[in-house]
Amino acid sequence: MSVRAIVGAQWGDEGKGRIVDYLAQKAEVVIRYQGGDNAGHTVINDKGKFALHMIPSGIFNPATTCLVGAGTVVNFDTMEQELASIAKAGVTGENLFIDWRAHLILPFHCLLDGAEEASKKSGWAVGTTKRGVGPCYADKAARVGIRAADILDPERLKVRLEMLLPQKNEQLRHYNLPEVTVEELMNKCATWRDKFGSKIIDTLPILRDAVKGGKEVLLEGQLGIMRDLDWGIYPYTTSSNPTAGGACSGAGLSPRYIDSIVGVVKAYSTSVGGGPFPTELEDEVGEKLRSIGGEFGATTGRPRRCGWFDGVAAAFSCWINGFTSIAITKLDVLDEFETIKICVAYELDGEITTNLPDTAGQERVRPIYEEMEGWMESTKEARTWEELPPKAQAYVKRLEELTGAPIGFVSVGPEREQIIIMEE
Numbered sequence: 462m463s464v465r466a467i468v469g470a471q472w473g474d475e476g477k478g479r480i481v482d483y484l485a486q487k488a489e490v491v492i493r494y495q496g497g498d499n500a501g502h503t504v505i506n507d508k509g510k511f512a513l514h515m516i517p518s519g520i521f522n523p524a525t526t527c528l529v530g531a532g533t534v535v536n537f538d539t540m541e542q543e544l545a546s547i548a549k550a551g552v553t554g555e556n557l558f559i560d561w562r563a564h565l566i567l568p569f570h571c572l573l574d575g576a577e578e579a580s581k582k583s584g585w586a587v588g589t590t591k592r593g594v595g596p597c598y599a600d601k602a603a604r605v606g607i608r609a610a611d612i613l614d615p616e617r618l619k620v621r622l623e624m625l626l627p628q629k630n631e632q633l634r635h636y637n638l639p640e641v642t643v644e645e646l647m648n649k650c651a652t653w654r655d656k657f658g659s660k661i662i663d664t665l666p667i668l669r670d671a672v673k674g675g676k677e678v679l680l681e682g683q684l685g686i687m688r689d690l691d692w693g694i695y696p697y698t699t700s701s702n703p704t705a706g707g708a709c710s711g712a713g714l715s716p717r718y719i720d721s722i723v724g725v726v727k728a729y730s731t732s733v734g735g736g737p738f739p740t741e742l743e744d745e746v747g748e749k750l751r752s753i754g755g756e757f758g759a760t761t762g763r764p765r766r767c768g769w770f771d772g773v774a775a776a777f778s779c780w781i782n783g784f785t786s787i788a789i790t791k792l793d794v795l796d797e798f799e800t801i802k803i804c805v806a807y808e809l810d811g812e813i814t815t816n817l818p819d820t821a822g823q824e825r826v827r828p829i830y831e832e833m834e835g836w837m838e839s840t841k842e843a844r845t846w847e848e849l850p851p852k853a854q855a856y857v858k859r860l861e862e863l864t865g866a867p868i869g870f871v872s873v874g875p876e877r878e879q880i881i882i883m884e885e
């Protein structure tokens with residue numbers, strides 16, 4: 462198995478970072494295929510604890526080439542900060558490259574992100590992190606965006622900015638925000654060119670050679686399927702496609718070259734931002750999940766909404782992504798729950814369904830729960846399936862059944878070795 466996609470199977474924050482960090486120890490190439498610096502991966506390894514936003518989680522292995530793919534949007538200011546934070550741990554980032562097709566998040570994108578979000582009617586906020594990701598993707602789709610390659614060609618950049626800025630300044634004026642000039646953005650891009658110019662490359666040959674050479678390649682997604690622009694809880698979605706399908710277009714390879722697709726699922730559910738979240742627990746049980754699980758955003762520190770595992774969403778996710786296996790994370794967080802519930806169906810307008818309704822329907826559903834007895838002992842030390850308590854095994858097996866893909870990994874703690882490998 463050489464090419465593997467790692468996909469968030471829920472609402473994001475499933476623990477993809479730790480799974481990629483683990484798998485990247487053997488990978489020759491890791492490529493981030495979509496999104497920007499609006500979500501964080503937390504990685505804990507022998508070098509320390511890191512919150513990565515844009516840099517692929519393979520960065521800690523100097524032998525791994527880390528690519529920021531064509532499907533991403535890049536803010537070079539935050540990338541610089543991120544590189545500085547890992548440099549403190551002796552990680553040089555020499556193995557990092559950015560595809561020249563990636564779009565650039567410019568300072569006005571962040572301003573517009575905040576203003577657009579603030580202008581929404583009550584209850585309709587998406588819950589964006591105001592990192593400019595949505596406005597940048599909007600410019601990309603409108604074919605007025607600035608790509609990484611453009612900063613390598615100042616003449617071209619100037620023309621592109623001259624075409625883009627009149628409409629952007631109109632939007633900025635609309636929100637009473639300061640206007641921008643071509644000159645200031647040219648200067649900004651010049652500083653980025655000085656720092657990152659040599660890292661802006663065509664990543665395709667690297668990926669193609671690795672795939673053709675049978676090397677170990679990881680495709681790293683950000684966020685989760687329920688925030689996918691097409692298949693998620695629109696409009697409370699991100700502006701790109703975290704799905705396995707998105708991995709192909711964002712990284713630059715055909716679906717036929719993907720050998721395995723690992724869906725990362727948390728043993729319960731969390732969501733950050735707006736939109737329906739059927740199994741949400743707004744009580745002391747939700748509070749307990751949040752405090753034991755440390756469920757606070759890696760990028761923003763926002764408390765995450767917490768709830769029981771949602772088997773309807775997981776089965777939907779499995780179909781859309783075609784998981785060849787699942788990685789269940791944070792099983793240890795459930796160690797102290799006497800009873801654990803699992804959502805196995807929804808009741809929608811008096812009907813029981815296991816099909817995921819559209820956003821408005823998801824807002825109305827009532828989760829149908831099955832209850833399982835908790836194991837009430839630590840799983841943190843388990844390194845093999847046999848070392849898990851039988852009740853924990855039964856719980857994991859039920860998640861496997863509901864999701865519809867075999868278990869590949871069970872993670873029982875944030876440390877690199879706190880993982881049970883089932884697939885090899």
Ligand code: GDP
Pocket residue numbers: 469473474475476477478479500501502503504505684754755759790791792793794872873874875
């Ligand atoms: P990502 O964006 O999908 O990588 O997820 P986050 O990094 O936002 O959230 C995962 C958090 O859970 C991080 O703080 C991890 O260190 C932590 N974590 C990952 N796996 C486990 C696990 O199995 N158990 C526990 N207790 N924490 C974990």
